[in-house]
Amino acid sequence: MSKDVVITGNWLDSxxxxxxxxxxxVAQDHISKRVLMVAWMNREALEITASTGxxxxxxxxxxxxxxxxxxxxxxxxxKEIRLDCDGDVLVLMVEQVGGIACHxxxxxxxxxxxxxxxxxxPGWVAKDxxxxxxxxxxxxx
Amino acid sequence: MSKDVVITGNWLDSxxxxxxxxxxxVAQDHISKRVLMVAWMNREALEITASTGxxxxxxxxxxxxxxxxxxxxxxxxxKEIRLDCDGDVLVLMVEQVGGIACHxxxxxxxxxxxxxxxxxxPGWVAKDxxxxxxxxxxxxx
Numbered sequence: 053m054s055k056d057v058v059i060t061g062n063w064l065d066s067x068x069x070x071x072x073x074x075x076x077x078v079a080q081d082h083i084s085k086r087v088l089m090v091a092w093m094n095r096e097a098l099e100i101t102a103s104t105g106x107x108x109x110x111x112x113x114x115x116x117x118x119x120x121x122x123x124x125x126x127x128x129x130x131k132e133i134r135l136d137c138d139g140d141v142l143v144l145m146v147e148q149v150g151g152i153a154c155h156x157x158x159x160x161x162x163x164x165x166x167x168x169x170x171x172x173x174p175g176w177v178a179k180d181x182x183x184x185x186x187x188x189x190x191x192x193x
Numbered sequence: 194m195s196k197d198v199v200i201t202g203n204w205l206d207s208x209x210x211x212x213x214x215x216x217x218x219v220a221q222d223h224i225s226k227r228v229l230m231v232a233w234m235n236r237e238a239l240e241i242t243a244s245t246g247x248x249x250x251x252x253x254x255x256x257x258x259x260x261x262x263x264x265x266x267x268x269x270x271x272k273e274i275r276l277d278c279d280g281d282v283l284v285l286m287v288e289q290v291g292g293i294a295c296h297x298x299x300x301x302x303x304x305x306x307x308x309x310x311x312x313x314x315p316g317w318v319a320k321d322x323x324x325x326x327x328x329x330x331x332x333x334x
Contacts, residue, residue, distance in 0.1 A: 057319035063307060066317055078219055078228055085226030087219055090282040102307065102315065135317055136302040137295055141231040143303045154278055161277040162284045166204060166243065174243065176207055176276055178198035 063102075064095060068140040074110060075142055079153065082131040082145040088153035089161045091118075093142070105130050107144055124189040126150040150184075157184040204243075205236055209281040215251060216283060220294065223272040223286040229294035230302045232259075234283070246271050248285055265330040267291040291325075298325040 059066050069075050074092040081088055091109040093101065097117055100108040107128035111118040121127030128146040135142055154161040158180050168174035200207050210216050215233040222229055232250040234242065238258055241249040248269035252259040262268030269287040276283055295302040299321050309315035 059305065059317040059319075063315050063317055066305075076217065076231060078231060080226075080228060085221075087221060087228065087284050090217060090219060090277065133307040134303040135305040135307070136231065137297050137299075137304070138302070141302075143228050156278050158278075161279070161282075162275040163278070164200065164207075164276040166274040166276070174204050176200040176204055178200075 064099060066139055067095075067098065067135065067142070068138065069095060070140070072112075074112070075140060077109065077142045077144060079107060079128060079144045079146050079148075082147055086160055087162055088128075088146070088148055088159070098142070101130060101144070102133065107146060121149060124150070124152070124155075126152050126189070128153070152183055152189070155186060155189075157182040157186050157189060159183065205240060207280055208236075208239065208276065208283070209279065210236060211281070213253075215253070216281060218250065218283045218285060220248060220269060220285045220287050220289075223288055227301055228303055229269075229287070229289055229300070239283070242271060242285070243274065248287060262290060265291070265293070265296075267293050267330070269294070293324055293330070296327060296330075298323040298327050298330060300324065 067075055073094045077093050078090050079088045092112055094110040097108045097110045107120045107130055109118045109120060127149045130144050130146055132145040133142060151159055153159060163178050163180040164176040165179045166174050167177045208216055214235045218234050219231050220229045233253055235251040238249045238251045248261045248271055250259045250261060268290045271285050271287055273286040274283060292300055294300060304319050304321040305317040306320045307315050308318045
């Protein structure tokens with residue numbers, strides 16, 4: 053068996069951030085392996101995630117760091133960080149506090165399944181239950 | 194228990210393609226649930242994937258459709274297509290023909306793990322074995 057290959061140098065320099073300074077990140081439950089969400093990090097978010105052990109993303113819509121769970125309490129404890137062959141996508145294996153990753157109150161953001169009926173066009177069907185009312189997660193407006 | 198929510202209309206219109214006409218796609222092994230790779234699709238690639246049952250992506254580097262496995266034979270049979278709450282990321286549950294998704298001859302593209310030593314900076318370590326020599330997958334140049 054060959055020895056593990058190690059990339060030397062600053063680990064952050066091995067990550068290929070895009071022209072907006074962002075890297076694509078998949079968060080996966082470390083036990084069920086379900087994909088919970090896909091988001092983005094800039095270099096600072098990745099550094100904070102690695103040093104604190106809790107996922108911090110970069111919100112493209114709000115243009116700032118987003119400490120996952122800062123409002124809902126549903127933080128993500130990071131168990132492992134993986135990088136792909138091209139260096140431009142990360143997978144985080146996480147423990148999802150509260151069991152809810154999605155702002156809709158579901159476990160995962162990927163709750164729409166494409167279902168087809170023979171001879172008809174397929175359609176998106178929401179398959180997963182809402183575990184908590186979003187207004188209870190974020191406070192009523 | 195509430196009834197499943199269904200999005201009506203053309204299913205392709207519910208997908209939010211970005212300003213380059215692309216949507217982010219995670220391919221996950223349907224049994225082990227391992228994330229195999231992350232790539233992109235345009236509308237045509239997604240339509241072909243759904244109608245043929247085999248993953249077709251859009252290669253950003255080559256600027257054209259990429260029928261996964263067209264050279265290596267390592268196609269991806271699609272078992273399920275999921276869409277996220279924002280409509281801008283897909284997860285494909287696939288059967289990976291040949292057990293190799295990565296062009297390096299590994300099962301998954303995510304073979305680098307971030308490993309740390311207390312008191313020292315972490316580093317990327319290649320954890321997974323090469324199952325097949327890439328020159329045997331793509332032919333010698």
